Amino acid sequence: MTREVRAFAVTVLVLATLGIGAGLLWSAVSPRAPYQVTERGLVLADLSTQALIAADGWYAVITGGLGLLCGAAGWLAGRRWMLGVLAGLCVGGSAGAALTYWIGSTFTVGAATVEAAAVPGVKIVPGALALTANGVAVAWPLLAVGLFGLLEGMHGYRESSLRQPYGExxxxxxxxxxxxxxxxxxxxxxxxxxxx
Structure with missing residues (x-):
């Protein structure tokens, strides 16, 4: 039982650490939406901007890719402690996704540039990263656990007696x-x- 707990803790720690790097990468590659500075605060300067959708897309690609990588690595490395690793992929993937969002939306890596129509006397600033499609936040744990289960199911079927032809x-x-x-x-x- 202690080995299962240790496998769970190590899996969560590794995935949470990956979330820090993923957040910095998300901040570096995602475009910022242009905001106009007004007396009422920041207002989106270009209502047709694709930057908000691009930020969601980059978040899904980064965290989804890490989910697949972690699911495969967890299955290969932790088959002796499957329950602990599987629970760790779920909890650690959620923690990694949350850290990716917090790091990416808090810290700006590189120069944050925006494109908007230049209007005299109007100040345009880059906005902070945010998710408009909240469903992408579960890509990491969902894909990690899903791939782990798929690999285990394929492996279990290959060794199962159900594969044997009738009468053999x-x-x-x-x-x-x-x-x-x-x-x-x-x-x-x-x-x-x-x-x-």
Missing amino acids: GPLGGPLSGPLAGPSGGPLGGGDGSVRG
Whole structure:
């Protein structure tokens, strides 16, 4: 049990640490929406700007890619402590996604430039990063847990007895044991019924 807890803690810590780097990367590559400085505060200067959608898209690409990477790495490295790693992917992915958002929206990496129509006497400033499509915030944990489950399901099926053709044993030879007939095949007729 302590190994499962340790695997959970290490997984959460690694994914949360990745969230810091992901937030800095999101801040570096995402464009900023142009805001106009007025007496009432900041107002979006260009209502047709694509910067808000681009910020959502970059967030989804970065966190979704990390989710797939973490899911595959977690399955390969932690198959002996699957429950702890799986729970760690869920909690750590959520923590990493939250840290990505907080770091990216708080710190500006590089020069934040905006494009807007130049109007004399109007000051245009870059806005902070934000998510307008909140659903992308679950991309990291969802893809990490989903890929982990898919890989485990494929591996479990490959080793399952359900893959063996009807009437063959696990090694591909004829079935042996109480259900085998005199010739090695299953007891019964062609209708599948077992005869005594």
